[in-house]
Amino acid sequence: MKSTNGTNHHADIPPDTRKSLPIALLRAREAVMAGFRPVLARHGITEQQWRVLRVLSEIGKPLDASNLAFRASILPPSLTRILKMLSERQMISVIRDRGDGRRVLVQISKGGEDLIREVAPESREIYADLEQRYGEDKVRLLLEMLDDLTTKLSR
Amino acid sequence: MKSTNGTNHHADIPPDTRKSLPIALLRAREAVMAGFRPVLARHGITEQQWRVLRVLSEIGKPLDASNLAFRASILPPSLTRILKMLSERQMISVIRDRGDGRRVLVQISKGGEDLIREVAPESREIYADLEQRYGEDKVRLLLEMLDDLTTKLSR
């Protein structure tokens, strides 16, 4: 039994924060977003709103809220609030499903598409800089490992 | 120029969410925390409060708020609120620095240490299960890559 940092006299209970996967993921995400957030902020949009718009743009057709929430990795209660915002700002259109009165169908509108076209160049620039700093192949490998981890833990 | 998902007719603007590092990091973190959160919830504590307690326990001596915020990866405004909670629940003690009246010194107290001892076994169990599912060596490699990424982007 050995202590890894010299200051924790509880031995290995718990592992120190440098070896914590949740914290490492949080910090990495924070470091990545530090480059992106200013770009989005300049366009008056949050990271989550951006994710919603991107998913809708990729899909290209009306999507119900549950599916949208899943694809954008946003919880339903948050999505409800975000849809209200984006709808007021004319970036999306929200209508009730004719066949199933519970469902809400969301579609990107012209305002949203315009915003995406505005932000995309800057976004790609940031991402290119990231790949250049960290290594294009390492980014690919990291993505693969993260996806693998997510898959293996979701069962 | 090729489309990667068949539905995005904006070509490569922007890369689809499956290849997005921020989202991959978010999902991975979410998958990891899904196992961990119930444990903390059973003990009536949030993930961030747990991080604060762990850092204080590892350090083992009074720490000023700025340092604590940095080590726990929590922003100062959030930390202020968290310290108030933990202090009311007798998990930490907060005093002003004698030498520098601006600083606040935080130290874990008996209640906090007790909680850590309670949660630690379950925590290790979850982490062990994670390592077993994903692979011990892959966890190490992933931690290393994340740390590398964070470092390279923070300059």
Place this chain on the structure above:
DNA sequence: TCAATCTTGTTAACATGTTAATCAATAATT
């Protein structure tokens, strides 16, 4: 058919994230 159940989305309540403004204490400058 109709009551029980399930599903979808929303609301509620509280905690944290995020940025900007503020306040008090210290340090720096003249």
Place this chain on the structure above:
DNA sequence: AATTATTGATTAACATGTTAACAAGATTGA
């Protein structure tokens, strides 16, 4: 010493995360 600038922490304001409860529409089964 008095003024100014900087620093550390807090407060404010708004957006999201998180869990639980809820409401309304759809399904099921007796």
